[in-house]
Amino acid sequence: MTLKLQMLGTGSAFAKNYYNNNALFHDGDFTLLIDCGITAPMALHQLDLTFDDLDALLITHIHADHVGGMEELAFIMKMKYNRKIPLYIAEALVEPIWEHSLKGGLYQQGHISSLEDVFDVRPLKPGVKADISSGISVELIHTQHIPGKDSYSLYLNDRIFYSADMVFDPALLHKLVNERDCEFILHECQLQGPGEVHTTLDELLSLPEEIQERTYLMHYSDDVEAFIGKTGTMEFVEQQRVYEL
Numbered sequence: 001m002t003l004k005l006q007m008l009g010t011g012s013a014f015a016k017n018y019y020n021n022n023a024l025f026h027d028g029d030f031t032l033l034i035d036c037g038i039t040a041p042m043a044l045h046q047l048d049l050t051f052d053d054l055d056a057l058l059i060t061h062i063h064a065d066h067v068g069g070m071e072e073l074a075f076i077m078k079m080k081y082n083r084k085i086p087l088y089i090a091e092a093l094v095e096p097i098w099e100h101s102l103k104g105g106l107y108q109q110g111h112i113s114s115l116e117d118v119f120d121v122r123p124l125k126p127g128v129k130a131d132i133s134s135g136i137s138v139e140l141i142h143t144q145h146i147p148g149k150d151s152y153s154l155y156l157n158d159r160i161f162y163s164a165d166m167v168f169d170p171a172l173l174h175k176l177v178n179e180r181d182c183e184f185i186l187h188e189c190q191l192q193g194p195g196e197v198h199t200t201l202d203e204l205l206s207l208p209e210e211i212q213e214r215t216y217l218m219h220y221s222d223d224v225e226a227f228i229g230k231t232g233t234m235e236f237v238e239q240q241r242v243y244e245l
């Protein structure tokens with residue numbers, strides 16, 4: 001089945017010309033939001049969508065450009081739409097996302113005292129495929145980002161790799177393409193400077209042709225236009241554009 005991808009945003013954490021790197025995957029009339037950053041509420045609004053148009057949320061890791069919109073989502077879902085949206089998240093992040101990111105804003109004595117009070121929490125085990133809808137499956141892949149901070153990339157429908165924020169991992173990309181029939185790689189990309197906690201454009205340019213030709217770049221900084229034509233066979237993903245994968 002054809003899956004549609006529409007990025008709510010394609011910007012890096014501190015980009016100002018692009019919304020946060022959050023994605024909508026559409027399978028028929030089912031809509032999955034991947035990450036819900038600070039800008040997600042406004043980015044949805046720009047597409048004439050509301051939180052009620054979402055069928056599920058999946059979180060890759062706990063940074064504000066990936067979870068900063070969750071407080072608004074949770075309050076609106078509870079107060080306006082009176083429903084709990086399924087929240088797919090690595091089991092290791094269930095406690096930290098509540099204790100370290102959401103509890104401060106969402107806690108209300110007698111009403112909201114746990115993540116389960118506002119979300120239909122669906123913990124995921126890395127390496128174990130889960131069906132999210134009839135046409136969307138996901139397997140979490142634990143990838144490295146910042147020491148001590150768990151971060152999970154995604155393998156969707158056994159053919160689409162969606163990177164979380166991660167340092168360059170060429171062995172993983174080779175394995176996905178050569179052993180697991182990966183057709184599309186949506187990869188975060190830091191355009192300049194040393195990678196440290198991200199994957200740089202120069203690192204991605206070192207990949208062989210057979211990997212680059214299926215790689216699309218996202219999570220980029222405001223100076224992206226200076227890099228158009230300098231990305232080998234890789235293309236930048238455009239926010240709000242609909243892609244069929």
Ligand SMILES: O=c1ccn([C@@H]2O[C@@H]3COP(=O)(O)O[C@H]3[C@H]2O)c(=O)[nH]1
Nearest residue numbers: 012013014063064065146165196197
């Ligand atoms: O050791 C560190 C920790 C953080 N940062 C910045 O903070 C940002 C947090 O969101 P992000 O993961 O999308 O991107 C990160 C980087 O821009 C960094 O450059 N080095």
Ligand SMILES: [Zn+2]
Nearest residue numbers: 013063065165
């Ligand atoms: Zn990020």
Ligand SMILES: [Zn+2]
Nearest residue numbers: 061063145165
């Ligand atoms: Zn991050």
